[in-house]
Amino acid sequence: MIEVNNLSYARGNTLIYKNISFKIRPGELLLVQGANGVGKTTLLSNLVNFIDPLEGSLTYNNLVIDNHIASQHFLYVGETNFAHDTLTLSQNIQYWLSIHNVKFNNSIKEKSIKYFFQELNLDKKFYQLSYGQKKKLQLLLLMLVHKPVWILDDPLSGLDERTIINLNSLFEKKLENKGIIILASHQNISLNNYKTLQLS
């Protein structure tokens, strides 16, 4: 369970948000919404302890979230791309799986690559891919890295219909397995019940 109490954050001398509180239990999804520049990305970074809050407390299962807790339980997928441009797609997959210390299992790996990339040549250089294809590499981590909490920053932008449907079924499966998803997005998602947090 993630618990946030009276969270405030200031960048320099400007206050980004003030007194945010919420609770998420296992098996729930939180959709963070708001206009551009209200601090959605900042709130997610705060949750993963990339930045220190000005005031307030963050806990996961009654433990204060620090670097160690965050790296054990949280998976973060941001809006900008993290892959190395000069490596090929398969080299990139290899690289980020070893960074996340994923046990290497060929069959699962191939299945999930097929799930997202269908029939794409994996030996293409990364900079030759389109925006949506690059985005899929980030989402591939969701299938291969097993962590209880997903924190996703705008995962739906630039994806085609089919991938969005695939992603939604992935979310459903995660929630059934008592995972937690925190999601910042401008679009609505086609799930039945989820909480929303409106930033202003």
Add this chain to the structure above:
Amino acid sequence: MIENFFKLILSEFQLMLKESVFSFVLYCLLIISCAIFALSLKHQSMGINAPLSFLYIMIFFISLFKVEKIYSQDFDEAKLRQYLLSPFSLEIIVFIKNMMIYFNLIIFFFIFSPLILIILNIDLAYLLEINILLALSLLSIIFIASMTASITISKNNRLSLTSILTLPLFVPILIFSMAITDLIDFNTGRMYLFFVAYFLLNLAFSPLLTSFALKKLSI
């Protein structure tokens, strides 16, 4: 974990090979500037000191450029967020990256060094000594450069001039290598110990401080 660690090193090695085009360009620039230096001073009879210190300063700037480029490329915000959530601590990743930059630069130097010495009119009998001197001092230079790069690539930094302001920090190592070029005729192996000691000091502090600066400043 161990298996993935070796895979990580392998991937970093691949990445380094892809990036070595940039080092090649830098070394070509080095050779051109050495040629200009030798050409403009062809009427003076130079000892070993002037060309050697020129070479040393050029290598120093090359490694600075290289480290800054690699760091701004490989530690941008999106990659850093993934590194921070990985089970490998950022210190280890920084260390691997530094060593890869080091190998890249030093292998190119081993290849080019006879050519450079011929251009600069240095006796080829000094080849081995100069290579050892460079190989030892480049380690410390790269580890210090990584610290300053981690401060300067931060997006929160409004002054980009700070990379010049951190240059004085390299002065100790430059002073000592100049002292060695004075002594190189006498073949004193004892002075090399300084570089090893200085490197061990850097090895203890540099990855720690670099990763700390990246964590705190770049996000």
Add this chain to the structure above:
Amino acid sequence: MFAITPNTLSNFMISVSRYVILLSIALISVSAFLIIFLENDYYQGVSFKIMFIHVPTAWLSLSIFLVMGISSIIGLIFKSPTAFTVARSLSPIGLIMSIIVLVTGSLWGNLTWGAYWVWDARLTSMLILAFIYLGHILLLYSFEHFQKADFAASILAIIGLVNLPIVKFSVDWWTTLHQESSVLRMGGPSMTNDYLITLFVSFFGIFMLTIFWFSNIFYIIVEKRKMERSILLND
């Protein structure tokens, strides 16, 4: 010990600062009196008396950097805002001290060596120290967020600590034009007692002045931060 908040330290410093400035004025006037009535040096004449400004400021500029480096290390390890604020308020003092050292040194050098500047180990490394102070200050003000600025500047201070032993011992390691240490050295000082007493009186006068200055800067920084924070949270 590291649980001291910036607030308590600033209150303490500002409460003692009025006695410190009185002491400093007394010591400096005593040392001025002593300097005027001291005999001229046999070789150097009156110019020798620059020493009583040059040497204390040189000691202070080195020791201020040492304190800055140590407090940066403490700040990084214990995440203590007090230590960071100490380092932040010391660096302008250190910069001015090192500039005074360079200016008085070059005046003295012109009178005795016949040149304002020579490129030898100690002068160069002192100049580098001044540049590191300058870099520290610029780094502090190049970040919008004061905490980020503190982290960046503390890393610079820690790397710069390497420069300190080189400045201190450069005179002993290399044969340079600058004279060797005559007070802090093996086998006791090489000066006569009246010079030594004058030197120490002027040193403590300038030292007290530094502490007064430091406590004022510290107080201003802490008060400004308190005000900014209350404005932020009450908006």
